[in-house]
Amino acid sequence: MxxxxxxxxxxxxxxxxxxxxxxxxxxxxxxxxxxxxxxxxxxxxxxxxxxxxxxxxxxxxxxxxxxxxxxxxxxxxxxxxxxxxxxxxxxxxxxxxxxxxxxxxxxxxxxxxxxxxxxxxxxxxxxxxxxxxxxxxxxxxxxxxxxxxxxxxxxxxxxxxxxxxxxxxxxxxxxxxxxxxxxxxxxxxxxxxxxxxxxxxxxxxxxxxxxxxxxxxxxxxxxxxxxxxxxxxxxxxxxxxxxxxxxxxxxxxxxxxxxxxxxxxxxxxxxxxxxxxxxxxxxxxxxxxxxxxxxxxxxxxxxxxxxxxxxxxxxxxxxxxxxxxxxDAAPQRLHVPGSGTQLNGGDGAVIVAIELDQSQPWPPKLPGSVADASVLDDREQRRRLLDQLTRFPPQRLAIACDPRRSPDRGTLALIGELSRCAASTRVWLMQAPAGQALDSQRLQDWHQALDGLGLDHASSAPLSWLENGHD
Structure with missing residues (x-):
């Protein structure tokens, strides 16, 4: 890693x-x-x-x-x-x-x-x-x-x-x-x-x-x-x-x-x-x-x-x-929008998705210690989550992306900004839904872009890493 x-x-x-x-x-x-x-x-x-x-x-x-x-x-x-x-x-x-x-x-x-x-x-x-x-x-x-x-x-x-x-x-x-x-x-x-x-x-x-x-x-x-x-x-x-x-x-x-x-x-x-x-x-x-x-x-x-x-x-x-x-005094635990799961600031794990369509089911089945920050679709959601993560940076952050989309500058900038809010970050390049195939060239573009950001990435959900800190 x-x-x-x-x-x-x-x-x-x-x-x-x-x-x-x-x-x-x-x-x-x-x-x-x-x-x-x-x-x-x-x-x-x-x-x-x-x-x-x-x-x-x-x-x-x-x-x-x-x-x-x-x-x-x-x-x-x-x-x-x-x-x-x-x-x-x-x-x-x-x-x-x-x-x-x-x-x-x-x-x-x-x-x-x-x-x-x-x-x-x-x-x-x-x-x-x-x-x-x-x-x-x-x-x-x-x-x-x-x-x-x-x-x-x-x-x-x-x-x-x-x-x-x-x-x-x-x-x-x-x-x-x-x-x-x-x-x-x-x-x-x-x-x-x-x-x-x-x-x-x-x-x-x-x-x-x-x-x-x-x-x-x-x-x-x-x-x-x-x-x-x-x-x-x-x-x-x-x-x-x-x-x-x-x-x-x-x-x-x-x-x-x-x-x-x-x-x-x-x-x-x-x-x-x-x-x-x-x-x-x-x-x-x-x-x-x-x-x-x-x-x-x-x-x-x-x-x-x-x-x-x-x-x-x-x-x-x-x-x-x-x-x-x-x-009011600062809350002891951070509320993350989405599933309502709360994260103890600085000690927890968060998973978030970026611009998933309806064909990608969300959220996956998560361990109780992992907070779901939902799917980021608009600027306001991004701003709110970034503000929360900046105040209470988690130990581990997983970012789910749909590799069928192109890794445009805006998405990569958001991934980089999110990754800077956590002690450790991994990117989950989700599998295509049943009956659909991934474009190998586009997937290669994702790999090169994430390598340029210095981020680990995989096609499988990093749930064990989120829960325990290791695979």
């Missing part, structure tokens, strides 16, 4: 975070907004059976549709693409930082102009930091060019057409508490933190393995400007224990003939300290600040029930008659 997971259980979302749930809910909303309403009768019915507040019902419905339509898998693919994009950007940041250090110090054959080196190490970092601050406070930019590049790469690397709504949905969810700027800011500052860390380590490695001399040069400025600037920049690093050249060493470095060992060491310590304090530490502090704001805001995310799409869902998920409250 094939093993089959019943869809009467909630969607496999136990590994999804609160953000993932809101993200998928918003993705379903955007999809319906652009492509029109989805076929959601079963999702709505299961959400109503689940019970709870409106936000919980909307989320359950969306997650059920997301699982059915492959959005949960698309989310996993998008996450994989995001990780690959982040890894690629992290590698770029590491190589960028190392390249900045190499460009600043050179090969050691010539003296290093300290302020050109400082500009090479900190210039791009400070310019991008200034751009981020201006965008943050003036333009409300969520993350700058690096953040948009990461989102674009994530979508491209996901390589899943179903993921097209995921990036807009994520930004919409995050916009609720203006979290987009903190998430993308975390990425931007984290990348620059990697770059400056790489630059600092490369700088230390070069200074430890090569002999560098340091000079300053000018045509229009006096040495007093360099002395003052050097002391100002070295004040904070000196508080952390980094060395700083004295006035005589700074003045002596203005000549290319300077080759004092103590001066080289002082300038090296000064350069490392300035890069650490003005390059790495600001990015570290901003990364930690963005992380704190991101975690704090993420914990406060909620579904925005004021959106028009969610207001429309209220009537379908919480009909007025249900919102008035419960006047």
């Amino acid at each position: 094939r093993s089959r997971v019943s869809a009467s259980t909630p969607p496999p979302t136990t590994l999804l975070t609160t953000l993932d749930r809101l993200w998928l809910t918003e993705a379903v909303r955007l999809r319906e907004e652009h492509a029109g309403p989805l076929e959601d009768d079963e999702a709505n019915r299961r959400a109503r059976a689940q019970g709870g507040e409106l936000a919980e019902l909307i989320e359950y419905r969306a997650l059920w549709l997301a699982r059915r339509d492959g959005l949960i898998n698309a989310l996993q693919h998008w996450r994989q693409g995001a990780r690959l994009a982040g890894f690629a950007l992290a590698l770029l940041a590491l190589f960028t930082g190392a390249g900045l250090a190499w460009a600043a110090l050179g090969d050691g054959q010539r003296p290093v102009n300290v302020f050109w080196a400082l500009g090479s190490l900190l210039g791009l970092n400070l310019l991008t930091l200034l751009g981020w601050l201006l965008g943050f406070f003036l333009a409300g930019d969520s993350g700058g060019a690096l953040g948009r590049l990461w989102l674009w790469l994530s979508e491209k690397l996901a390589r899943d057409a179903r993921a097209v709504q995921l990036a807009p949905a994520l930004l919409t969810v995050l916009e609720q508490r203006r979290l987009g700027r903190w998430l993308l800011g975390l990425g931007v500052h984290g990348l620059w933190l990697l770059a400056m860390g790489s630059a600092l380590l490369t700088l230390l490695a070069l200074l430890a393995t090569r002999r560098y001399g340091f000079v300053w040069e000018t045509t229009i400025l006096g040495e007093g400007a360099f002395v003052g600037l050097t002391q100002v920049l070295g004040t904070l690093p000196s508080l952390l224990g980094f060395g700083m050249p004295d006035i005589d060493q700074i003045r002596a470095s203005g000549t290319l003939a300077n080759d004092f060992e103590s001066a080289r060491q002082s300038w090296a310590g000064w350069l490392v300290g300035v890069v650490l304090v003005y390059g790495l530490l600001p990015r570290l502090l901003l990364t930690l600040f963005c992380l704190w704001r991101w975690r704090r805001g993420r914990a406060a995310l909620r579904l925005d029930l004021q959106l028009p799409a969610y207001r429309l869902l209220r009537e379908r998920l919480q009909p007025p008659s249900e919102r008035l409250g419960i006047s």
Whole structure:
């Protein structure tokens, strides 16, 4: 017998975070907004059976549709693409930082102009930091060019057409508490933190393995400007224990003939300290600040029930008659229409037939523990039975079909929906009445269709299985 997971259980979302749930809910909303309403009768019915507040019902419905339509898998693919994009950007940041250090110090054959080196190490970092601050406070930019590049790469690397709504949905969810700027800011500052860390380590490695001399040069400025600037920049690093050249060493470095060992060491310590304090530490502090704001805001995310799409869902998920409250306790046993047999919710067995004509006798002689759900002929009967089975899913369900009819899409969809209401399901392809023969090709079509649904089927009534759980 094939093993089959019943869809009467909630969607496999136990590994999804609160953000993932809101993200998928918003993705379903955007999809319906652009492509029109989805076929959601079963999702709505299961959400109503689940019970709870409106936000919980909307989320359950969306997650059920997301699982059915492959959005949960698309989310996993998008996450994989995001990780690959982040890894690629992290590698770029590491190589960028190392390249900045190499460009600043050179090969050691010539003296290093300290302020050109400082500009090479900190210039791009400070310019991008200034751009981020201006965008943050003036333009409300969520993350700058690096953040948009990461989102674009994530979508491209996901390589899943179903993921097209995921990036807009994520930004919409995050916009609720203006979290987009903190998430993308975390990425931007984290990348620059990697770059400056790489630059600092490369700088230390070069200074430890090569002999560098340091000079300053000018045509229009006096040495007093360099002395003052050097002391100002070295004040904070000196508080952390980094060395700083004295006035005589700074003045002596203005000549290319300077080759004092103590001066080289002082300038090296000064350069490392300035890069650490003005390059790495600001990015570290901003990364930690963005992380704190991101975690704090993420914990406060909620579904925005004021959106028009969610207001429309209220009537379908919480009909007025249900919102008035419960006047009677839930029955201990489920009444199944037809023969009047009752089923103890979750422990019994049910048999139902689909569109039988008068030549097929119904019901068969049933054991006392098996409930007859009668013959489903119209939409109302189907809806009523599906509602009951959703609330009280049986352990075993047998579905009787007349294989003289073609296995059309509607019948197969109903069989699939019924099967998802039970822990285990079998299909009974009834024998033709006396004097009539079954079309072998049509019977083969039934077998292929039911195999595609993953359902067991047989030509004999599964009465022993219904009663005992085995043949």
